Amino acid sequence: MELASKYNPTDVEGKWYQYWLDNKLFSSKPDGREPYTIVIPPPNVTGVLHMGHMLNNTIQDILVRRARMQGKNACWVPGTDHASIATEAKVVNRLAQQGIKKTDLTRDEFLKHAWDWTDEHGGIILKQLRRLGASCDWDRTAFTMDEERSESVIKVFVDLFNKGLIYRGVRMVNWDPKALTALSDEEVIYKEENSKLFYLKYKVEGDKEGRYAVVATTRPETIMGDTAMCINPNDPKNKWLKGKNVIVPLVGRVIPVIEDDYVDIEFGTGCLKVTPAHDVNDYMLGEKYNLKTIDIFNDNGTISEAAGLYVGMDRFDVREQIEKDLDKAGLLEKVEAYTNKVGFSERTNVAIEPKLSMQWFLKMEHLAKPALEAVMNDDIKFYPSKYKNTYNHWMENIKDWCISRQLWWGHRIPAYFLPEGGYVVAENAEEALQLAKDKTGNSSLTIDDLRQDEDCLDTWFSSWLWPISLFDGINNPNNEEIKYYYPTSDLVTGPDIIFFWVARMIMAGYEYEARCHSKMYTLQALYATNLDVKCLNLLVTLQIH
Amino acid sequence: MSKSLGNSPDPLELIDKYGADGVRMGMMLAAPAGNDILFDDSLCEQGRNFNNKIWNAFRLVKGWNVADIEQPEYAALATEWFEKQLIAATAEIEDLFLKYRLSEALMVVYKLFWDEFSSWYLEMIKPAYGEPIDKKTYESTLHFFDVLLRQLHPFMPFITEELWQHILDRKEDESIMTAQVEKYTEKESDESIKFIASFNKIKEVVSGIRTIRLQKNIAQKDSLELQVIAADAEVLKYSEVIKKLCNISSISVIEQKPEGASSFMVNTTEYFIPLGDLINVEDEIKKLETELKYQEGFLISVMKKLSNEKFVNNAPDKVIEMERKKQADAESKISTLKESIASLNK
Numbered sequence: 001m002e003l004a005s006k007y008n009p010t011d012v013e014g015k016w017y018q019y020w021l022d023n024k025l026f027s028s029k030p031d032g033r034e035p036y037t038i039v040i041p042p043p044n045v046t047g048v049l050h051m052g053h054m055l056n057n058t059i060q061d062i063l064v065r066r067a068r069m070q071g072k073n074a075c076w077v078p079g080t081d082h083a084s085i086a087t088e089a090k091v092v093n094r095l096a097q098q099g100i101k102k103t104d105l106t107r108d109e110f111l112k113h114a115w116d117w118t119d120e121h122g123g124i125i126l127k128q129l130r131r132l133g134a135s136c137d138w139d140r141t142a143f144t145m146d147e148e149r150s151e152s153v154i155k156v157f158v159d160l161f162n163k164g165l166i167y168r169g170v171r172m173v174n175w176d177p178k179a180l181t182a183l184s185d186e187e188v189i190y191k192e193e194n195s196k197l198f199y200l201k202y203k204v205e206g207d208k209e210g211r212y213a214v215v216a217t218t219r220p221e222t223i224m225g226d227t228a229m230c231i232n233p234n235d236p237k238n239k240w241l242k243g244k245n246v247i248v249p250l251v252g253r254v255i256p257v258i259e260d261d262y263v264d265i266e267f268g269t270g271c272l273k274v275t276p277a278h279d280v281n282d283y284m285l286g287e288k289y290n291l292k293t294i295d296i297f298n299d300n301g302t303i304s305e306a307a308g309l310y311v312g313m314d315r316f317d318v319r320e321q322i323e324k325d326l327d328k329a330g331l332l333e334k335v336e337a338y339t340n341k342v343g344f345s346e347r348t349n350v351a352i353e354p355k356l357s358m359q360w361f362l363k364m365e366h367l368a369k370p371a372l373e374a375v376m377n378d379d380i381k382f383y384p385s386k387y388k389n390t391y392n393h394w395m396e397n398i399k400d401w402c403i404s405r406q407l408w409w410g411h412r413i414p415a416y417f418l419p420e421g422g423y424v425v426a427e428n429a430e431e432a433l434q435l436a437k438d439k440t441g442n443s444s445l446t447i448d449d450l451r452q453d454e455d456c457l458d459t460w461f462s463s464w465l466w467p468i469s470l471f472d473g474i475n476n477p478n479n480e481e482i483k484y485y486y487p488t489s490d491l492v493t494g495p496d497i498i499f500f501w502v503a504r505m506i507m508a509g510y511e512y513e514a515r516c517h518s519k520m521y522t523l524q525a526l527y528a529t530n531l532d533v534k535c536l537n538l539l540v541t542l543q544i545h
Numbered sequence: 546m547s548k549s550l551g552n553s554p555d556p557l558e559l560i561d562k563y564g565a566d567g568v569r570m571g572m573m574l575a576a577p578a579g580n581d582i583l584f585d586d587s588l589c590e591q592g593r594n595f596n597n598k599i600w601n602a603f604r605l606v607k608g609w610n611v612a613d614i615e616q617p618e619y620a621a622l623a624t625e626w627f628e629k630q631l632i633a634a635t636a637e638i639e640d641l642f643l644k645y646r647l648s649e650a651l652m653v654v655y656k657l658f659w660d661e662f663s664s665w666y667l668e669m670i671k672p673a674y675g676e677p678i679d680k681k682t683y684e685s686t687l688h689f690f691d692v693l694l695r696q697l698h699p700f701m702p703f704i705t706e707e708l709w710q711h712i713l714d715r716k717e718d719e720s721i722m723t724a725q726v727e728k729y730t731e732k733e734s735d736e737s738i739k740f741i742a743s744f745n746k747i748k749e750v751v752s753g754i755r756t757i758r759l760q761k762n763i764a765q766k767d768s769l770e771l772q773v774i775a776a777d778a779e780v781l782k783y784s785e786v787i788k789k790l791c792n793i794s795s796i797s798v799i800e801q802k803p804e805g806a807s808s809f810m811v812n813t814t815e816y817f818i819p820l821g822d823l824i825n826v827e828d829e830i831k832k833l834e835t836e837l838k839y840q841e842g843f844l845i846s847v848m849k850k851l852s853n854e855k856f857v858n859n860a861p862d863k864v865i866e867m868e869r870k871k872q873a874d875a876e877s878k879i880s881t882l883k884e885s886i887a888s889l890n891k
Contacts, residue, residue, distance in 0.1 A: 003711060005609065007600035009593075012645045016706045023718045038832065047567025051584065054556040055572045062573075062647055065699035069726045131557060131567050133702045135722070 017130060026135045030484035036067035036074045037488040039467045040136065042081035042144060046090060049128040050493070060492045061134050067489070068135075075485055076135060077470050078126055084346050084410035085179055085461040090233035091117050091409065107454070109410050114409045128150030130527070143468055144462040145333035145411070152474035153411045153462045154427050156512070161425045165363045166403070168415070168423075172283045173402055173419075175355035177301030178348040181406040182359050184458060185399060186499050188343040188352050197338035198323065199268070201331045202229060202246040205254055213238070213246055213257075214333050216268025218340055219278075220326065221318040223248055225296040228255050228274040230285060232263040233253070235270045249331035250322070251309065258289050277356050292489075297353060299406075301425035315353070334351035360404040360413060368398045371503060380506060384418040387495055394499050401504075403458045417451045424450075464504035467491075468512055477512075486513060559589055566701035567592035573651045573700060595655065596704050599697075602663050603708050605786075608704045612677035619785040620682040623669035626744045627689060629737045630661050638696060654696045662693060665748065669786055687712055692727045704806050743779040745785055746811055753809035754791040757818050761807065761829075767854060768794040772803060772817040780814075810848040826829055846874040 002009065020026060028035075038060050043053060060076060068074040091114045092102050102110060126141065135344060140351025160166045173182040198220045201212040213229060226248045231238040241257045248255060255274075262285065263272045276293040286293055296307035303310045303318055310318045326332040343352040372395040374380045377390060380386050404413060416432040417423045424439060426432035429447050436450060437443050468474055473482035487509065493502060559568045571593030574681075634657045639649035670686065673680045689713055698705040698721050709721040720737040751770075756766065771793045780787075783798045801816070802808075806817040850856055851868055 003600075005604070007564075009566065009594050009596070009703065010561075011567050012707045013703045016703055019706075020720065020722060023720065025720055025722050051554060051556055051572075054568070055575075058569045059647060061569075062699040064728070065702060065722065066642060068722060069695065069698065069724065072726055096789070128557060131560050131565060132569065135702070198793055289579050481832050 013131075013133070017133065020135070021138075026076070026137050027139060028073055028137050030480055031073055031405045033073040035063070035072065035485055035489075036072035037485045038064055038490055038492070039470055039488055040075045040076065040078045040419060041491070041493045041497075042079045042142075042463065042466065043125050043142060044083040044086055045080035045118055045123070045125075046083075046087055046189050047125050053125070053129075054132065054492070054513075056291055056492055057129055057132060057134055060490075061132070063490055063492070064135055074135075075137055075140075077137060077140045077142065077481075078129070078134070078136035079140075079466075079470065080123065080126065080144070081459065081463055082143065082145040082410060084405060084407050084456060085119070085181065087114065088407050089179060089347065090410040104461075104502050110408050136365060140470070143457070144466070147467050148472060148475065149413055149462060149465075151427075152459065152465055152469040152472075153362045154414050155474050156465060157411075157414055157457065157461075157509075158425055160362060165366065166360060166425075167363070168358065168360050169359050170356055170499050171361065171402070172280045172354050173347075173357045173359055174343065174355065175353045176300070176345040176348055176350065177297075177299065177344065177353055178350040179407070180299050182355075182357055182402055182404065183345060183352070184460075187346045189346050190343050192339055193342045195338055195340055196323075197268070197336045198326075199333040199335070200249050200273075201333055202271070204241070205245040205247055207244075213241055213271045214269045215271045215273045217273055218338060219275075219319070220298065220322050221303075221310075221315055222275045222278050223273065223322075224251055224303070224309055225275040225277050225294045226251070226253070226255055226273045227276060227286070227292045227294060228289065229257050230260050230263050230269060230272040230274050231257060232261060232265050233259040234261070235263070238270050241271070249326060250329060251339055258285070258291075260288070275365060276352055283354075285355065293356060295356060297355065301353060320457075359402050360415075362401040362403050362461075363436040364398045364507075367511060368395050368503075371395065371506040374506060374510070387498060390495070391498055391503060395503060403461050404453075404455045405458055406454075407456050410452075411462060412456050413453040415453040417453070417464075419445075419449050423453075433434065460500050460504060463501055464508045465512075467505060468508060474512060482513070553732050554586065559586070563589040563593040564596060564703070566596055569700060570595060570651065571833045573648050578644055579691070592701075596701065598659060598663060599704060599708065601790060602658075603711070605667065605823050606683075606690065607711070609672060609683065610677040611683045613681050614677065616677045616679045616681040617785070617789075619789040620679065621668045622757075622783055622786050623666055624682060624685040624689075627661065628685075629733075630657065631689065631692060631727075632737065633733050634661075635696070635727060637727055637735060651700050654700070656694070658697070659691055662689065668790060694725050695721060695724055698722070698724075710757065724867065736829050743783060744786075745775065746780050749811040750780060750787055750816060751790050753811060753816060754787075754793070754818065756809065756857065757807045758791075761820065763820075765792055768792045769818050770794055771796045772799045772806070772819065773797075774799055774802070774815050774817075777812075777814050780811075826889050830886055833882050833886050833889070837879065837886070840878050840882065842874065844879065847871045847875060 040060065041056065043528075047053075064074045064076045077502070091110070095102065095105075095113060096115065103357055105113070122143075123141075126136075126138075129136065157166065174185065174188045175181075175425070176183050195218050197216050197218055197328050200215050200217065200223065201217055201221060203210070204213045215229065217223075229241075231241055233242075242259065244257050245254050246257060247253070258371060258524075262281070263270060274282045274285050274290050274291060276283045277295040278297070283293075285291065294306055296304055297315065298304045301315045303313050303315070310321065313321070323332065323335070345352055346349065369472050372392065375382070375395075382391065414427060414432075415423050415425050416436065418436055418440060420440065422439070424432050424435040426435050429450065429452070431449050432450055432452075433445060436445050462469075465474060467488050468482065471485050472479055473481040473486060476482075491502070554566065559571075563571065568589045571589030572584070573588075574591060634653055637653050638650045640646070665687070667686075670678070670682050691709065694705040694709045694712075701770065702722070708723050709715075709724070710719075724825045725821075754769070754771065757763070758769075763769070769792065771787065771791075773796065781796070781798075787793055787796065802815075803817050803819055804819070806819040808815055808817045810816070847868055850873065851865075857865060
C-alpha cells in the first residue's frame with residue numbers, strides 16, 4: 001500500500017469506518033472483562049446534528065475508545081428520543097401547512113402522520129454521527145417508543161401506581177395555551193417583564209358612604225374569576241373591611257372579604273383579589289377557605305363562557321380592553337409601571353397560564369431521598385463538581401412531578417375509565433378488564449366499556465429509565481446484560497438537563513436497580529445560546545449555562 | 546433531547562472541509578472542562594494542520610533507507626531521551642483522563658508529537674541526505690510512532706488507523722481500535738527526570754546556535770565550532786546530539802572569552818561561535834552600521850514624542866508605556882550593535 005503524498009481525509013474516513021463495522025469492532029457482549037458502558041443522551045428522533053451534539057459525542061467517543069484500548073469491554077449504546085412535545089409540535093405545523101388541523105383528526109390518524117414523519121426523518125442524526133467516527137454498537141440502537149422501551153415505561157407506571165406513588169388529582173398546573181398541554185415546573189422559564197400594576201376599585205356592598213377597597217393586580221383580565229378578597233388580620237389600615245362583602249368591578253359579583261396572614265401588607269394596598277382557578281397561591285387560599293373556583297379561560301388562552309364577559313377574546317387583548325372599560329366606569333384608580341417575573345413555556349415560548357387541571361402526578365419525596373444521598377456522599381460525582389450544589393438545591397426543594405401531557409405523541413397513560421366512574425390501571429386492556437370486573441363485580445363488562453385515558457406521559461418519564469431499559473432491566477430484571485453493563489460508567493450531558501434527566505435517572509436507578517451510576521457524570525455538553533450574535537463575528541460561543 | 550438553538554456552523558460542512566479528525570480536535574481545543582467555550586473555525590484548521598503534520602512525519606520516516614550499520618551515538622542518545630519523554634507524557638495523560646481533563650490530555654499528546662517527536666527527535670536521528678538510517682534507530686522510531694498513534698487514536702480515530710496499518714503488515718481484522726495503549730511499568734525515575742532536564746539544556750544550546758546562524762546568515766551546510774567557558778558536564782555528555790543538530794565540527798572547553806566570536810548564554814554558561822572567515826567582515830560591518838543608523842533615527846523620533854509635554858500629558862497611559870518600551874528596546878539594540886561593530890573592527 002502506497003501512502004498518498006497529501007493527507008486526504010475523505011479517502012480515509014469512509015474506508016476505515018466501514019472496516020470497523022465489517023469487523024464488528026464496535027459490538028459488545030458481556031464477557032469476563034471489566035465493562036465500560038456509556039448510554040448516549042438520546043437526541044430527538046427527528047433532529048439533525050448540531051455543534052452541541054458534535055462536542056458531546058466527540059467526548060463520548062474519546063472516552064469509549066480509550067476504555068477499549070485499556071482492555072475494557074466498551075459498550076456505547078446509541079438511540080433516539082421521541083421528544084413528545086417537540087415532535088408533536090413539528091407534526092402539527094406540518095399538518096397546518098397542508099390545511100389540516102389536529103382536532104380534525106382522530107388519535108390514530110394523527111399518530112399515523114407522526115410515525116410517517118418519524119420514519120422519514122428518524123435516525124438521520126445517528127447516520128450523521130457515523131461521519132464523526134462514533135464507535136457506537138449500532139446493533140443496539142434503541143428508540144424511546146420502540147416496543148421494549150414502551151413496555152418498560154408502562155410497566156413502571158403501573159408499578160409506581162400500585163406502590164401508591166402515582167396519583168391523579170386536580171391541581172394547579174403550568175398550562176401551555178399553545179401546545180395545549182400541562183408542563184412540569186422544570187419546563188417553565190421565568191423571565192422579567194415590564195408590565196403594569198393596575199389599581200382596581202372594589203365597592204363595599206351596602207356601604208352608605210360609597211367607600212371602596214383598592215386592589216393592585218398585574219392581571220385585571222382575571223377579575224371574572226375572583227371569588228374572594230383577602231386582607232391580613234394584622235393590617236390596621238384594612239381593618240374596616242373585616243366581615244364585609246365587596247363587589248367585583250364590571251362583573252358585579254358580590255364576594256366575601258376573608259382574612260389570612262399570607263397577604264403581604266406592604267404590597268399595593270394590602271388588599272388581594274383571590275382567583276383560585278388562575279393563581280397557585282390563590283388556589284391554596286381557595287382550598288383553605290373553601291372558595292368557589294371559576295375557570296375563566298379556555299385551553300387556548302381565550303376567555304371562556306364561565307367568565308360571562310369578553311367571551312372568546314384572547315387573554316392579552318382582554319387586558320388592554322378591560323383597562324379602558326374600567327377607566328370609563330370609574331373603577332380604575334391608577335396604573336403604575338411594574339417589573340415582574342412571568343413564566344414561559346420552554347418549548348413554545350408563550351406565557352404559561354396557571355390552570356386547574358386534572359393530571360397525573362408522581363410523588364417525589366421517596367424517590368429523591370436516595371438519589372440526593374448518592375450525590376452528596378460522592379457515590380455519584382459531577383465533573384465539574386460545582387453542579388453538586390445545583391443538584392442539591394433542586395433535590396431539597398423538589399415537588400411532585402406532573403407526568404401527564406395532553407398530547408398524543410408519546411406513551412399513552414395505561415389508565416382505563418369505567419362506565420360507572422372510577423378507573424383501573426393496568427399494563428394492557430385485557431388486564432384492565434379483569435381488574436374492572438373485580439372492582440365493580442360486574443362480570444358482563446367488555447373491553448369496549450372501558451375508556452383509556454387520552455393523555456400521554458411526559459417524555460422524561462421514558463428517558464429517566466433509559467440506562468435501565470436499554471438493557472431490558474425493567475421487563476427482565478436481573479438479566480445477564482443489565483447485571484453486566486449497569487450501572488453505566490460515564491454519562492456525558494449538558495448541565496441544562498441535570499434536573500429533567502440526570503436526577504430522575506438516578507432516582508429510577510435506586511428504585512429499580514437499588515443502585516445507580518456508581519461512577520460519574522461528565523457534564524460538558526453545551527448549547528449554543530448566543531450563537532446567532534457571535535457567528536456574525538465568526539466567533540461562536542458554546543455556553544454551558 | 547438536546548436543544549438546537551441558533552444557527553451554529555453546520556458540523557457536516559466542517560467535516561467536509563477539515564476532516565472528521567480535524568473537527569474533533571477543533572472541538573476539543575475549544576472545550577476545557579466546564580468552562581464557557583469559544584469555538585472558531587480556525588480551531589478545526591489547527592486540527593487539520595496537525596493531521597498533515599502527522600502524515601508528513603510518517604512519510605518522512607517511511608522514506609528512509611534502512612541499512613545494517615552501527616547506531617551512531619547521537620541516535621542512541623536521542624532514542625533514550627525520547628523514550629523517557631514518552632513515559633513521562635503517558636503518565637501525565639493517564640492522570641488527566643482520570644480527572645476528565647480531556648482537552649488538556651490532548652494538548653499533552655499534541656505537544657509530545659509536534660514539539661518533542663517531530664521538531665526534536667526526528668531532527669536528531671534524521672540521516673544525512675541520501676544516507677541510510679541504521680536499523681536499530683529505525684525500529685525504535687517506528688515503535689515510538691506506534692505508541693504515539695495509539696495515544697492519539699481516541700482523539701483522531703481515522704488518520705491514526707490509516708497510519709497504524711502502514712507501520713507494519715497487519716492481520717486481516719486487526720485494528721488500532723483494539724490495540725492496547727502502551728502501559729509503561731517503569732516509573733519515572735529521578736535519573737529519568739535528570740536526563741530530560743539535561744536534554745532541555747541541550748535544546749537551549751541548539752536554539753542559541755540556530756539564532757546565530759540566522760542572524761549572521763550562515764548556511765546549515767557550513768560547519769561551526771562551539772566553544773564554552775566553564776562547561777556544564779551534563780551538556781557535554783550529549784555533545785554528539787548538538788553536533789548532529791547544528792552541524793558543529795567540534796566542541797571545546799576554553800579558559801577565556803575569544804575575540805571575534807558570537808556568543809549566547811544558557812543559564813550561567815556562556816557559549817561562543819568563532820565566526821572567522823565565515824562572514825565577510827566588511828559586508829557585515831556595513832550591514833550592522835545601516836541597522837545602527839536606522840535604530841538611532843528611530844530612537845530620536847521616539848524621544849521627540851516623549852519630550853513633547855502635550856503628548857505625555859494627554860496620551861493614555863498604555864500608549865506612553867508603549868513608547869517607553871520602544872525607547873528601551875531601541876537603546877538596547879543600539880548598544881548591542883555598537884558592541885558587535887567594535888568587535889568586528891578589531
